[in-house]
Amino acid sequence: MLTTLLPGLREFRTPLAIGYMWLLTLWLAFHQSVPDRDSATGIVADIYQLSDAAGRPGSLAAITLLAYIVGAITEVNSNWLLAAINVVLKHIPRAKPIEWVTSSASANLAQFVRTRLAPLRPAEAGDREELEARLWEIIANDRDQIAIRLQNSRREMYADHDRLAAEADFRVNVGIALLGPVAVLSSHDPYFLFSLALPIWLVFRGLMRLRQSNDVLAQALVKDQADSSGVTAFMEELAAAAQAS
Known part of the structure; x- marks a missing residue:
């Protein structure tokens, strides 16, 4: 219960x-x-x-x-905030975007992408780096569907993802909302500006927790515990293009 x-x-x-x-x-x-x-x-x-x-x-x-x-x-949706931050970072010289998964999960996903594209012959693969980038983007955009399929296939694993995602949303949103009182208090006493560190830290911790929740989805995809219709459609598209040529 x-x-x-x-x-x-x-x-x-x-x-x-x-x-x-x-x-x-x-x-x-x-x-x-x-x-x-x-x-x-x-x-x-x-x-x-x-x-x-x-x-x-x-x-x-x-x-x-x-x-x-x-x-x-x-x-605010944490994934949307992360995407918005990355859009801003793209316009800042030497700034690197924040990946939607941690470095360890990123390495596993990179291996998964290479494995999926490995059977393609050089003529079929074309620009392999471009194909890998497209497949990465498809997986990132398919997170919600992967989560739904994981809920149906591995409920305990989905519960871990859902708990981490809820904690991420809580920290991010409380951090953003906390900017309001800090701003009002700072208008009366500039010393309150030092308290800006707290909401910024909460948002940062929330985004880190979001990446951990996305790690669960990446792990499920890599271990075939959940699938992605986007990945399947993309691979079928490549196979059909190879047959047509």
């Missing part, structure tokens, strides 16, 4: 945590502009009345729901 509940709790914690972070940012930025209960008018007075009617438990539930909605809207 616990294993059934945990994925749901992981889905809930990230938007809730970052939603509270953004609400805290708004409170830090504008709380001095909000009138108190006695002088409030209009919609602010209505909110005070609604809070009185709902009581503390009801008010806390409403704030929690609002935090979850805000978090669900602002949540």
Whole structure:
């Protein structure tokens, strides 16, 4: 039963945590502009009345729901963030892109790619480096499908991937949301700029955890515990082109 509940709790914690972070940012930025209960008018007075009617438990539930909605809207996919960072790094001289897997998994995938292309004769292979690069790109773009197939074939292995991916999303999103309070506090006291290290470190650790979760998918593909329709289609395309020639 616990294993059934945990994925749901992981889905809930990230938007809730970052939603509270953004609400805290708004409170830090504008709380001095909000009138108190006695002088409030209009919609602010209505909110005070609604809070009185709902009581503390009801008010806390409403704030929690609002935090979850805000978090669900602002949540960032870690893979998208990694892709965006690599787009920026491409325009920086001497900067190297961040691979979507760790170095050990990258070596295993490189061997997998070479093994798949090895049966091709030189005339069929053409520019082998270009074919290897294309196959790498196909595998990277096929991660979601590999994860789905892994869920059907190796549930324990998929659970490891899902746990690591959820931790990555949590760290990345909390790090990004934490920039809000840090920015507001820094506008009042420049010394808070030193605290920028914390959200940046959280995002970095989240991306490293993301690579570990992708390692599980790479391992599953290399060991034939999950397949990729993109890889299969690509190899069939090469075979058909060889027969046509």
